[in-house]
Amino acid sequence: xxxxxxxTSFLAVLRTRNFRAAAHERALSQATVSQHIQKFEAxxxxxxxxxxxxxxxxxxxxxx
Numbered sequence: 001x002x003x004x005x006x007x008t009s010f011l012a013v014l015r016t017r018n019f020r021a022a023a024h025e026r027a028l029s030q031a032t033v034s035q036h037i038q039k040f041e042a043x044x045x046x047x048x049x050x051x052x053x054x055x056x057x058x059x060x061x062x063x064x
Contacts, residue, residue: 001043006039008026009028009032009033010049012026013049
């Protein structure tokens with residue numbers, strides 16, 4: 001089930017390209033934002049963000 005908080009955190013990560021900055025923007029902890037993204041990905045049954053220590057990359061989605 002989709003959750004507005006999860007979607008909002010995802011959009012913040014897209015906008016800032018950084019989990020820490022997204023957390024600051026949303027006044028949440030970095031761990032909470034990470035959990036939101038994980039739950040959002042689980043709800044969609046797809047990986048949306050490629051995580052590394054330095055770079056956030058968005059996976060291309062093919063929506064029919």
